[in-house]
Amino acid sequence: MLIEVREVHKSFGANAVLRGSSLQIDAGEAIVIIGRSGGGKSILLKHLIGLLRPDKGSVRVGGVDIAELSERKLLPIRRRFGMLFQGAALFDSMTVAENVGFVLQRERHHTEGEIARQVLEALEMVDLPGIESKKPAELSGGMRKRVGLARAIVYRPEIILYDEPTTGLDPIAAGVIDKLIRRVWSQLKVTSIAVTHDLKSAETISDRILMLNEGRIHGDGPTAEILRSTDPIISNFVHGIPTETR
Amino acid sequence: MVENLRQRIDGALIGLGSFGMLAIEALRSLRYKRPTWLDFVRQLHFVGVKSQSVVLTTGAATGMVLCAQTYFQFHKVKMDTATGAVVSVGMCSELGPVLAALMLTARVGAAMAAELGTMKVTEQIDALRTLATHPVDYLVIPRFLACIVAAPLLTAEAIVVGILASQLVGVGLLGIEGTYYRANMIRYTAPSDVVTGLIKALIFGAIIALIACYKGLNCREGAEGVGRATTEAVVAASISILVSNFFLTLFLTRLFKGI
Ligand SMILES: Nc1ncnc2c1ncn2[C@@H]1O[C@H](COP(=O)(O)OP(=O)(O)OP(=O)(O)O)[C@@H](O)[C@H]1O
Ligand SMILES: [Mg+2]
Numbered sequence: 001m002l003i004e005v006r007e008v009h010k011s012f013g014a015n016a017v018l019r020g021s022s023l024q025i026d027a028g029e030a031i032v033i034i035g036r037s038g039g040g041k042s043i044l045l046k047h048l049i050g051l052l053r054p055d056k057g058s059v060r061v062g063g064v065d066i067a068e069l070s071e072r073k074l075l076p077i078r079r080r081f082g083m084l085f086q087g088a089a090l091f092d093s094m095t096v097a098e099n100v101g102f103v104l105q106r107e108r109h110h111t112e113g114e115i116a117r118q119v120l121e122a123l124e125m126v127d128l129p130g131i132e133s134k135k136p137a138e139l140s141g142g143m144r145k146r147v148g149l150a151r152a153i154v155y156r157p158e159i160i161l162y163d164e165p166t167t168g169l170d171p172i173a174a175g176v177i178d179k180l181i182r183r184v185w186s187q188l189k190v191t192s193i194a195v196t197h198d199l200k201s202a203e204t205i206s207d208r209i210l211m212l213n214e215g216r217i218h219g220d221g222p223t224a225e226i227l228r229s230t231d232p233i234i235s236n237f238v239h240g241i242p243t244e245t246r
Numbered sequence: 247m248v249e250n251l252r253q254r255i256d257g258a259l260i261g262l263g264s265f266g267m268l269a270i271e272a273l274r275s276l277r278y279k280r281p282t283w284l285d286f287v288r289q290l291h292f293v294g295v296k297s298q299s300v301v302l303t304t305g306a307a308t309g310m311v312l313c314a315q316t317y318f319q320f321h322k323v324k325m326d327t328a329t330g331a332v333v334s335v336g337m338c339s340e341l342g343p344v345l346a347a348l349m350l351t352a353r354v355g356a357a358m359a360a361e362l363g364t365m366k367v368t369e370q371i372d373a374l375r376t377l378a379t380h381p382v383d384y385l386v387i388p389r390f391l392a393c394i395v396a397a398p399l400l401t402a403e404a405i406v407v408g409i410l411a412s413q414l415v416g417v418g419l420l421g422i423e424g425t426y427y428r429a430n431m432i433r434y435t436a437p438s439d440v441v442t443g444l445i446k447a448l449i450f451g452a453i454i455a456l457i458a459c460y461k462g463l464n465c466r467e468g469a470e471g472v473g474r475a476t477t478e479a480v481v482a483a484s485i486s487i488l489v490s491n492f493f494l495t496l497f498l499t500r501l502f503k504g505i
Contacts, residue, residue: 051372102377
């Protein structure tokens with residue numbers, strides 16, 4: 001078991017977002033988490049990497065309860081993760097190359113040439129060569145997202161978290177990203193965990209789907225099975241049928 | 247009403263606690279982590295070099311008006327030549343460090359709070375954390391070091407410029423005898439007055455950096471959150487500087503002069 005979330009509760013004031021979510025993920029899996037907008041998918045993802053701490057419950061990564069660790073003790077565990085944020089969250093004071101090479105630069109044991117080569121390689125992987133010296137403000141939303149992806153994969157993490165990797169991209173760019181996520185998963189042998197609304201993309205990038213509903217994991221199964229599920233909540237979501245609740 | 251008050255007190259205590267945690271984390275980082283010198287130099291340039299015009303103007307204006315006003319009063323009791331001494335001691339131990347720190351708060355503290363606040367609301371701080379970097383190591387320490395290095399230097403500049411400007415006014419404009427002006431100034435200004443001012447500046451520098459970073463890192467959502475964090479940083483740092491200045495005066499005077 002690589003990641004184990006047990007009965008996690010998280011509220012913001014009176015807004016109970018997670019209400020006893022539990023899930024288990026093995027090393028090497030390709031997972032997609034689906035669920036309504038505002039349902040707490042980003043919040044759940046942030047718990048996996050320790051950006052947020054549960055009010056109740058535990059999050060274990062490789063057997064270690066990360067909710068108990070101090071921010072400083074969490075750092076080596078976070079190094080095993082790469083994360084693509086919903087809004088990319090690029091450092092706007094830095095160039096694209098500095099953004100992508102950030103972790104390598106901070107680790108102090110890579111030469112400049114080596115960093116430049118790896119940055120270039122990562123940017124080529126996301127299909128954006130030649131923009132190294134641009135600032136994030138000069139890029140479109142979709143380009144920013146791909147730079148964020150390059151930043152998350154360049155240091156070869158074991159686990160990659162993607163928060164809506166294809167939202168806001170044109171269908172072709174989205175297809176490219178989906179293929180890329182799949183390729184990163186198969187070539188780099190990472191564990192891939194993505195949050196998305198895009199079921200077409202979910203079909204490409206996942207082997208297993210978890211559905212988050214009302215703060216809990218409602219459905220959990222192989223991708224094809226979930227997409228064909230007869231469970232009313234899941235099938236309504238998959239077919240886009242509005243329900244009475246919320 | 248009572249409940250409201252209790253909540254506010256609780257909030258204030260929690261805030262004070264997490265501010266203390268930030269200060270402790272900063273000290274821990276200084277002790278165990280190697281600072282990134284490039285970031286430090288960048289911050290030093292921003293805090294030190296770019297604040298010069300503001301701080302020097304403040305120093306000169308203060309020295310001039312202090313000289314004029316002191317002279318107007320002392321002239322009545324025929325103590326014209328003591329003016330220099332008052333200006334010099336006042337600039338060194340009180341006005342130099344306090345006014346330089348207040349100007350730094352407005353220029354540097356506000357900018358720091360706004361910058362970190364914007365990083366916070368655009369999830370750049372979270373991104374930093376996922377990239378295995380502690381925000382205190384990467385963001386707070388370079389700013390903290392830059393402020394505690396730059397504040398005493400800027401204060402020293404403000405004092406020197408203030409005293410020179412006062413001489414210009416006192417001797418040049420108001421006609422005080424120059425030799426006596428300088429002699430009294432040097433006679434009554436102790437080295438401990440200068441040291442007091444520089445120690446204060448160092449502490450004020452630390453206050454500005456820590457409060458600005460704290461307010462930025464704990465910024466609330468949205469553009470409004472950034473605006474509020476900036477305002478709060480400036481207000482909190484200014485008040486802290488003025489209040490701590492009083493206690494520092496008492497403490498340092500006792501330390502150096504035994505009064
Ligand atoms: N920092 C925060 N403070 C208070 N409430 C928050 C915060 N972050 C998120 N929330 C609330 O938590 C809920 C879930 O947010 P989250 O971002 O996880 O949704 P999501 O499932 O990712 O939605 P989307 O698909 O639109 O990104 C929302 O109701 C949101 O208002
Ligand atoms: Mg989200």
